[in-house]
Amino acid sequence: MNDVNELKQFAGVHARGQQIPNYDKILDRIHHDGEGSGSWVGEWIRAAEKLASRNLHLEASRHYTMARFPFVDGPARQYALEAGVMEFDRWRVSEEHHIYPLDLTVGSGQFRCWTTGLSTTKPRPLLLIMGGIVTTKEQWAPLLARLGKFGIAAIVTELPRVGENSLCYDSHSWRMLSSLLDAVADRADVSRTYAMNLSFSGHLALRCATEDPRVCGVITVGAPITEFFKDRQWQSKVPDLTLNTLAYLTEIPRADLGNALSDWALSADQIAALNIPVSYVASTQDEIIPPSEVRFLRKHARDLQVLVHEDVHGAPHHMSETWPWCLASLFRMLDNRSLRGAVFTALWIAQRTRRRLTSTGY
Structure with a gap:
């Protein structure tokens, strides 16, 4: 059983990211992590089914995704996962967003991607998008639909053992990205691949970039780099939800995570050898990623931009600023004189200014 209070605490960033209105009303009805009325899975599924009955497929998919959160631990969350993918599939087909599935096999595992802009006659620069250890690929639907209009190809997929990805999550998982390329x-x-990989998938992208020169830039939010994997004292304070999820994804007993994860840390030499731009969003109150990660990057990365928010992990209260900044970073990486980069930079500045004026009472 998950701690319901922790589930509610971390639900905000995912509910806001999926633009779920009034999600707090659903949270108020949840009192336990079992099944049925008043449970995490039961209440989110009930809300999803109402939306599905009105053919609001994307909205239903989002609610099923929240029912599955943080990972599949039994039949109820497995049902929520499958129903969420099905509703997403109905949405993408009915609304003709030019989003297509791509199924790949790597070794003994398989994973599915959602794609847009792939073409044999006009190959475009590629953007890889991944979330963290609790994020399914369907959560990125609106962004994927927009990116298809920006003259780039884009692929959304999941970390190993998240969603429909059956690969095991280990220190070699970065090879999954190379196989996808x-x-x-x-x-x-x-040859012009950029990764917008958040949280733990940001670590995956940076690790891949140390080996695969096709990765030309990385944009990430709250990614572990080195100290998260090595600092046992910090790990002892990380929320149970995060550690339990990592134990599930890696198939490593929680008591053994500290020893097993120490080999995942990126070294100073690996970061210093990256001759690519890296854009990193950090939160000063991050309860998962230690502040030393940003200091490490500032000291060793060659080409680094950092945006810092006074917020918790994932910066859920600053999304209106984070996403324009991330997209501006992407288009600057693609073309330093990009008009779209300038537009998104202007939008980020406007959002930041608005927040500052609001916070000071003007």
Whole structure:
């Protein structure tokens, strides 16, 4: 059983990111993490089913996704996962967003991606999008639909053992990204690949970039780099939800995580050898990622931009500023003179100014 208070605490960033209105009313009805009325899964599924009955497929998918949160631990959350993917599939087909599935097999595992902009006749620069250890690929639907209009190809997928990804999450998982690039090399300009990978998938992207020169830039929010994996004292304060999820994804007993994860840390030499731009969003009150990660990057990364928010992990209260900044970073990486980059930079400045004026009472 998950701690319901922790579930509610971390639900905010995912509910806001999926633009779920009045999600707090659903949270108020939740009192336990079992099944049925008043449970986490039961209340989110009940809300999802009402939306599905009105053919609001994307909205239903989002609610099913929240029912599955943080990971599949039994039949109820497995049902929520499958129903969420089904409703997403109905949405993408009915609304003709030019989003297409891509299923890949790597070793003994499989994973599914959602794609847009792939073309054998006109291969475009590629953007890889991944969330963290509790984020499914369907959560990125609106962004994927928009990116198809920006002259780039984009692929959304999941970390190993998240959602429909059956690969095991281990220190070699970065190879999954290289395998994905190999698979679409005939439909995208993979020599110009950029990763917008958040939280733990940001670590995955940076690790891949140390080996695969096709990764030309990384944009991430609250990614572990080195100290998270090595600092046992910090790990002892990390929320149970995070550690339990990591134990599930890695198939490592929670008591053994500290020893097992120490080998995942990126070294100063690895970061210093990256001759690519890195954009990193940090939160001063992050309860998962230690503040030393940003100091480490500032000291060793060659080309680094940092945006700092006074917020918790994922900066849920600053999304209106974070996403324009991330997209501005992407288009600057693609083309330093990009008009879209300038537009998103202006939007970020406007949002930041608005927040500051609001906070000072003007």
